Amino acid sequence: MTKSVASNESGRILRQSVEDATSLLKEVAEDIRVQHAAGKDGLSLCRLRTKAVDRSVREIWDAILEELPESDRLEVGKRVTVVAHGGYARGEMTPGSDVDLMLLHDKNAMPEGPVRSPSTGSPETVGSSDAFAGVASQLLRDLFDAGLEVGQSVRTVAEATQLAAEDATIFSSLLELRVLAGDAARCHKL
Structure with a gap:
């Protein structure tokens, strides 16, 4: 992927990162198809796709943060860790696998309780600053667009731990974790 360059055009950095991710993922999908037809083992092909997804997630995340004002960028970077979990964390990304991501954050990065979405009116968790809410939703949109x-x-360590204690599916998905961006120490608290 080409590194995005800052531009005065709103959204230019994000759009380029999404275009780069889309191209990379298409190239890797074709490469996987060809290698699979040639008899390459499935696990190595899963790892190939995982590396492409990792690169896409990281570059899109970096581009989103790069677009923020410096104070927000530093705050989000300090308080949020992007974590792969489940099969994605194990490197077992088949072509049809979804990308299991958790935005693990400090309690101070989020308000207490759900807030109503202005666009849909439905309850959703948003950040105490517009920066965090914007980053979380932009990441999801950009990855979908790619x-x-x-x-x-989107959880705190306490929330993730509590949910894992109550639900075996969540517990098992959190057995395998891998930090993609942010403070690894936060992830190790799980």
């Missing part, structure tokens, strides 16, 4: 099916959650 052609990825994303299973995304």
